[in-house]
Amino acid sequence: MRTYLVTGGAGFIGSNYIHYMFKKYGDEIRIINVDALTYAGNLENLKDIENRANYSFVKANICDKEAISKIFAENDIDRVVHFAAESHVDRSIKNPEVFVQTNVLGTAVMLNCAKAAWENPDGSFKEGKKFLHVSTDEVYGSLPDDENAFFYETTPYDPHSPYSASKASSDMLVKAYMDTYRFPANITNCSNNYGPYQFPEKLIPLIINNALQGKKLPVYGDGKNVRDWLYVEDHAKAIDMVQEKGRLFETYNIGGHNEKQNIEIINIILETLQEMLPEGDPRKAYINKDLITYVEDRKGHDRRYAIAPDKIKSEIGWEPETYFKEGIKKTIAWFFEHEDWMKNVTSGDYQKYYEDMYDTKGAK
Ligand code: NAD
Ligand code: DAU
Numbered sequence: 001m002r003t004y005l006v007t008g009g010a011g012f013i014g015s016n017y018i019h020y021m022f023k024k025y026g027d028e029i030r031i032i033n034v035d036a037l038t039y040a041g042n043l044e045n046l047k048d049i050e051n052r053a054n055y056s057f058v059k060a061n062i063c064d065k066e067a068i069s070k071i072f073a074e075n076d077i078d079r080v081v082h083f084a085a086e087s088h089v090d091r092s093i094k095n096p097e098v099f100v101q102t103n104v105l106g107t108a109v110m111l112n113c114a115k116a117a118w119e120n121p122d123g124s125f126k127e128g129k130k131f132l133h134v135s136t137d138e139v140y141g142s143l144p145d146d147e148n149a150f151f152y153e154t155t156p157y158d159p160h161s162p163y164s165a166s167k168a169s170s171d172m173l174v175k176a177y178m179d180t181y182r183f184p185a186n187i188t189n190c191s192n193n194y195g196p197y198q199f200p201e202k203l204i205p206l207i208i209n210n211a212l213q214g215k216k217l218p219v220y221g222d223g224k225n226v227r228d229w230l231y232v233e234d235h236a237k238a239i240d241m242v243q244e245k246g247r248l249f250e251t252y253n254i255g256g257h258n259e260k261q262n263i264e265i266i267n268i269i270l271e272t273l274q275e276m277l278p279e280g281d282p283r284k285a286y287i288n289k290d291l292i293t294y295v296e297d298r299k300g301h302d303r304r305y306a307i308a309p310d311k312i313k314s315e316i317g318w319e320p321e322t323y324f325k326e327g328i329k330k331t332i333a334w335f336f337e338h339e340d341w342m343k344n345v346t347s348g349d350y351q352k353y354y355e356d357m358y359d360t361k362g363a364k
Pocket of ligand 2: 192201225
C-alpha cells in the first residue's frame with residue numbers, strides 16, 4: 001500500500017486534497033497528515049475521515065527537524081505532497097518573518113528529511129519515491145492588462161510580496177535539490193483556488209460571509225485586478241495526475257482559464273446569493289451592490305495573473321472541469337450547509353484580525 005505524507009492537510013487545499021484522494025483511492029492508499037494547526041489549520045475540515053484506519057494525523061511544525069525525521073523513520077513514505085505554508089498575502093505584508101520561517105526553512109526541512117530517508121548509499125534514490133511541492137503563480141509576478149499575456153513554466157520569476165518571495169525561494173530550493181542531487185520532485189504553480197473549507201480571509205469566502213451578514217464588502221483599489229480562479233477539487237485532481245503521470249523534475253502550471261476582475265467576482269457572488277436564498281429569507285433585502293466599499297489598495301498589489309495550462313494539458317491530459325458559475329454555486333451551497341464551520345472559524349482571533357486589517361483600510 002502506497003503511503004502519502006501530506007503537509008498542511010488541515011488547511012483549505014490540503015483538506016480538499018485528502019478528501020479527493022480517499023474518494024479516488026479508498027483503502028488502496030495510506031495518508032499521514034502533518035500540520036501545526038496554525039490559525040488556518042482546522043481538524044473540523046477532516047471530521048468525516050478522521051477515523052479511517054488508513055489515515056493518521058501528526059501535530060507538528062514542518063520546521064521541527066526531529067518531528068519530521070521521526071515520521072520518516074517510523075513510516076516508509078512513498079509520496080510527499082507539500083502544502084504547508086503561510087498562504088495569505090495581506091498577512092505577509094504585516095508580518096513577513098513567519099513566511100520565511102515556514103515557507104523557506106520549513107520546505108528545507110521537508111526536503112532534507114525526505115532526502116535522508118530516500119537516498120541510497122550511492123547517492124541515487126529509492127525506486128518510486130516522489131516529492132511534490134505545491135506552489136503558486138504569484139512567483140511569476142504581475143501581468144499587464146493584456147488578454148494575450150500569460151504565465152508559462154518558462155516565465156522568469158519576479159515575486160513582489162513577502163508571501164510570493166518566500167514561495168519563490170522555496171521553489172528555488174526544490175529546484176536546487178533536483179539539480180544537485182537528482183532528488184525526485186515536481187513543482188506545481190497554481191492560480192487562485194476557491195471552494196469548501198476556504199478560510200474567510202481570502203476574497204471569495206470573505207465576500208460570501210460579509211454579504212450574508214450585511215457587512216461591507218471591501219474592494220481593494222479600483223477592483224479591476226484580475227485573478228484566474230480554479231475550483232479546488234480540480235486542483236486536487238491536477239496534483240494527483242502530476243504525481244502519477246508527470247515527468248519527474250518538471251514544473252507544471254495549473255490554472256482555471258477563468259480570469260475575472262475582483263469586482264466581477266463580487267457581483268457574481270451577490271447575484272448567486274440572491275438566486276440561491278429562498279423566497280422570504282430576510283437577507284435577500286440587504287444583499288446588493290450597496291454593500292460594496294472601495295478601500296485603500298493592497299501595497300504592491302499585483303495587477304493580473306493568468307496561467308497558460310498548456311503543458312499540463314498536452315503532457316498529462318489535465319484540464320479544469322468546473323465552470324465558475326457551477327463552482328461558485330457549489331461553494332455557496334457548502335457555506336449554507338456549514339454555518340457552524342464559519343461561526344467557529346470567525347470567532348475569537350478572526351475578529352481581531354478583521355479589525356486590524358480592515359479598520360485601517362477604511363472598511364469598518
Ligand atoms: P491554508 O493557509 O488554508 O493552509 C495552510 C495549512 O498549513 C494550515 O493547515 C496550517 O495549519 C498549515 N501550516 C502552516 N504553517 C505550518 C507549519 N509551520 N508547520 C506545519 N503546518 C503548517 O493554505 P492553502 O490556501 O490551503 O494553501 C496550501 C498551499 O497551496 C500553500 O503552499 C499555498 O502557497 C499553495 N497555493 C494556494 C493557492 C490558493 O489559492 N489558496 C493557490 C496556489 C497555491
Ligand atoms: O494566485 C494564487 C494565490 O492566490 C495563492 O498563492 C495565495 O495563497 C492565495 O491567497 C491567493 O492570493 P491572492 O492575493 O490573489 O488572493 P486573495 O483572496 O487574498 O485576493 C484576491 C484578490 O482580491 C486580490 O486582487 C486582492 C483582492 N481583495 C482581497 C481581499 C481579501 C480585495 O479586493 N478585498 C479583500 O478583502
